[in-house]
Amino acid sequence: MNNPHHLNPTSLKSRFTTRFLRALTKIRAQKPISSSSPTEIFRRYRRIKVAADKSMAYSVRSRRIWSRAMLWKLRSRSYRRQDPCSGRRSGKTNQAIMKKSSNENTTTRREDGVGFVEEADELRQLVPGGETMNLCNLLDETAHYIKCLTTQLFSPIGKG
Amino acid sequence: MENQFFVNAGIQSPAPPLHFGSSMPMSDWQSLSSAMEIQSQDCFPTPNWEKPTDYGLQFESALSSMVSSRAASNCNVSSESLIIRELIGKLGSIGNGGEIPPHSQPLLASYINGNNSSNTSCYSTPLNSPPKLNLPMVDSLVKEKLPPKGLNSSVADFSADPGFAERAAKFSCFGSRSFNGRTTQFGPKDNTEFAAFRSNPLAANAKLPRVSSSPSIKAMVSQGTTTNKNTPLQDRSELANSQEESIVSEQNPNGEPGLKASNSRKRKAVPKAKTKETSSSPSANASKVTEPNEASNEKRCKLSDSNGHENGSAKAEEDAKGDKANNTKALEPPKDYIHVRARRGQATDSHSLAERVRREKISERMKLLQNLVPGCKKVTGKALMLDEIINYVQSLQRQVEFLSMKLASVNTRLDFNVESLMSKDIFQRNNTLQQPIFAINSSASTFFGHQPQQNPALHSNMSNGTMTQCSVDPLDTAICPKLNTHLPQINQFVETVPPQYPTFCEGDLETIVHMGFGQNQSQDMALHSQNFQGSNQVSHMKVEL
Numbered sequence: 023m024n025n026p027h028h029l030n031p032t033s034l035k036s037r038f039t040t041r042f043l044r045a046l047t048k049i050r051a052q053k054p055i056s057s058s059s060p061t062e063i064f065r066r067y068r069r070i071k072v073a074a075d076k077s078m079a080y081s082v083r084s085r086r087i088w089s090r091a092m093l094w095k096l097r098s099r100s101y102r103r104q105d106p107c108s109g110r111r112s113g114k115t116n117q118a119i120m121k122k123s124s125n126e127n128t129t130t131r132r133e134d135g136v137g138f139v140e141e142a143d144e145l146r147q148l149v150p151g152g153e154t155m156n157l158c159n160l161l162d163e164t165a166h167y168i169k170c171l172t173t174q175l176f177s178p179i180g181k182g
Numbered sequence: 183m184e185n186q187f188f189v190n191a192g193i194q195s196p197a198p199p200l201h202f203g204s205s206m207p208m209s210d211w212q213s214l215s216s217a218m219e220i221q222s223q224d225c226f227p228t229p230n231w232e233k234p235t236d237y238g239l240q241f242e243s244a245l246s247s248m249v250s251s252r253a254a255s256n257c258n259v260s261s262e263s264l265i266i267r268e269l270i271g272k273l274g275s276i277g278n279g280g281e282i283p284p285h286s287q288p289l290l291a292s293y294i295n296g297n298n299s300s301n302t303s304c305y306s307t308p309l310n311s312p313p314k315l316n317l318p319m320v321d322s323l324v325k326e327k328l329p330p331k332g333l334n335s336s337v338a339d340f341s342a343d344p345g346f347a348e349r350a351a352k353f354s355c356f357g358s359r360s361f362n363g364r365t366t367q368f369g370p371k372d373n374t375e376f377a378a379f380r381s382n383p384l385a386a387n388a389k390l391p392r393v394s395s396s397p398s399i400k401a402m403v404s405q406g407t408t409t410n411k412n413t414p415l416q417d418r419s420e421l422a423n424s425q426e427e428s429i430v431s432e433q434n435p436n437g438e439p440g441l442k443a444s445n446s447r448k449r450k451a452v453p454k455a456k457t458k459e460t461s462s463s464p465s466a467n468a469s470k471v472t473e474p475n476e477a478s479n480e481k482r483c484k485l486s487d488s489n490g491h492e493n494g495s496a497k498a499e500e501d502a503k504g505d506k507a508n509n510t511k512a513l514e515p516p517k518d519y520i521h522v523r524a525r526r527g528q529a530t531d532s533h534s535l536a537e538r539v540r541r542e543k544i545s546e547r548m549k550l551l552q553n554l555v556p557g558c559k560k561v562t563g564k565a566l567m568l569d570e571i572i573n574y575v576q577s578l579q580r581q582v583e584f585l586s587m588k589l590a591s592v593n594t595r596l597d598f599n600v601e602s603l604m605s606k607d608i609f610q611r612n613n614t615l616q617q618p619i620f621a622i623n624s625s626a627s628t629f630f631g632h633q634p635q636q637n638p639a640l641h642s643n644m645s646n647g648t649m650t651q652c653s654v655d656p657l658d659t660a661i662c663p664k665l666n667t668h669l670p671q672i673n674q675f676v677e678t679v680p681p682q683y684p685t686f687c688e689g690d691l692e693t694i695v696h697m698g699f700g701q702n703q704s705q706d707m708a709l710h711s712q713n714f715q716g717s718n719q720v721s722h723m724k725v726e727l
């Protein structure tokens with residue numbers, strides 16, 4: 023049975039799958055599931071989740087606002103984690119920037135004149151990078167984000 | 183009816199404000215004529231126009247065609263005078279004849295359009311109305327390109343012409359309608375003078391077909407329909423009308439509050455502020471003109487003021503925004519320009535127009551989202567739909583977390599053959615479920631030890647009901663199979679299994695029923711299921727869908 027859709031090497035699904043597989047193998051290689059402690063499992067879970075987000079964001083590159091925001095978040099997080107000493111400065115600046123931007127965004131209540139402010143705010147919190155978008159772009163990004171999430175869930179890796 | 187117009191026109195003072203029913207500004211006429219020259223193409227009345235009845239219509243159509251053709255082409259202003267002279271000649275001949283010989287009309291049409299010989303049909307109707315209108319008008323046009331004062335004089339001339347009054351009335355009624363379908367054929371290259379015209383003709387053209395009530399209009403429409411653009415013609419005529427109106431208002435900034443009032447009254451969609459605006463800066467406004475879309479006009483006025491002539495690109499941008507919004511009465515989608523036209527009975531200030539554009543965009547995107555989110559089609563109302571979307575996104579995110587948790591806990595060897603993994607998509611496509619499918623990993627079979635999965639593609643991970651039960655024997659942490667209903671190899675899943683997996687509310691136990699492991703699996707599954715049952719609490723992950 024030939025399914026040309028996912029045989030397309032450049033499709034979002036294939037890109038995500040390859041990346042995620044690579045990340046998963048790396049994670050598995052680091053710590054084989056020998057120990058069954060919940061903490062270990064939880065840590066692995068976190069890593070896998072980050073890997074999934076990262077793979078998806080990298081598959082989309084910078085074409086989307088949400089992917090850019092997600093990548094930025096991941097990078098800032100990794101910088102902070104990797105270099106706590108010297109990275110403290112950068113981490114602080116990053117945090118400061120993030121906080122400042124988030125504060126600015128949260129304080130600016132976007133009245134788009136269409137009356138969906140509460141729902142729109144909720145959606146902004148769900149979609150990465152949504153705080154900076156107006157309703158129009160937010161809906162666009164939401165559509166693409168939903169599409170990517172479903173791709174993730176239905177990828178042939180153990181997820182689906 | 184025509185007589186009344188004529189009478190009124192005659193009574194009209196020479197002052198610009200011809201108080202027609204809809205007050206077609208004389209200056210517009212002039213500008214129209216000047217615009218006519220530039221036309222290279224012809225726009226003919228739409229086929230809808232049934233029968234040309236009067237001279238006014240004829241002339242109107244001629245002018246509109248001229249304007250439209252002018253719009254189509256991008257002649258420079260210098261050729262205006264030439265064309266005008268020619269036009270005058272033609273019109274004069276028409277006027278003299280009393281009734282337009284069929285050939286003269288095509289002459290006029292062809293002249294105007296330059297290329298279209300098929301225009302003759304437009305002007306088949308004899309020019310019944312007095313020819314005087316043409317001559318004085320043409321003369322005035324020739325003499326004074328577009329001086330406001332000159333327009334006044336020409337207005338006086340126009341006022342004398344009953345036919346003109348009639349036409350003005352007809353045009354003015356167009357002006358009040360939306361100009362949907364106005365195209366940007368004119369482009370930014372047009373001079374300021376023409377800019378006004380080109381917008382008008384388009385509008386006029388767009389409106390003409392809608393004015394079905396007027397028999398004369400219908401006649402005009404029926405006449406034409408020659409070559410290509412009915413709608414451009416209509417748009418142009420409309421634009422011409424609106425332009426005329428605006429020009430009139432321009433010219434009467436001080437006086438004629440009555441005219442202004444009438445203009446504003448007549449032009450339902452055209453805001454008064456706009457006319458005042460235009461009147462305040464006639465020269466600049468001449469280029470801008472009369473788009474019933476006040477917002478775009480205002481913007482364009484500013485642009486013209488800065489640039490000296492219409493900024494077509496800016497116009498296009500603004501129009502593009504409103505394009506989707508204004509198509510309630512659009513005849514055709516605009517070609518280059520997308521003129522935002524205020525809908526009938528709606529506010530036309532720039533803010534409301536822009537807001538309407540935004541709302542249209544948002545509703546369009548909501549429709550797209552509706553297709554993505556399952557179960558959203560039944561929901562009516564944007565707020566509820568947004569709630570549905572939010573729930574869906576939340577559920578998807580939680581599903582991803584859930585699955586990554588499973589991946590973390592399950593000690594399965596991943597099959598890194600992407601190809602084989604991808605082939606599972608075949609089943610996924612048939613999967614009517616909205617839940618992710620768990621692939622039976624070949625290594626998963628090692629758990630059971632007894633069932634070598636023949637088909638490596640049929641991978642299904644046994645989901646772990648409880649992630650926290652790490653200490654449980656790996657076999658016990660068997661993941662509950664969520665198999666695709668179409669996996670034939672797994673069709674031996676015993677019916678006994680489903681009752682043993684009531685806790686797997688991920689949900690689709692019925693799928694498990696259809697699925698089957700191998701026969702030899704059934705016993706193992708039963709065994710494991712029992713173990714599973716015993717060991718697993720009901721803390722299965724609930725997948726929100």
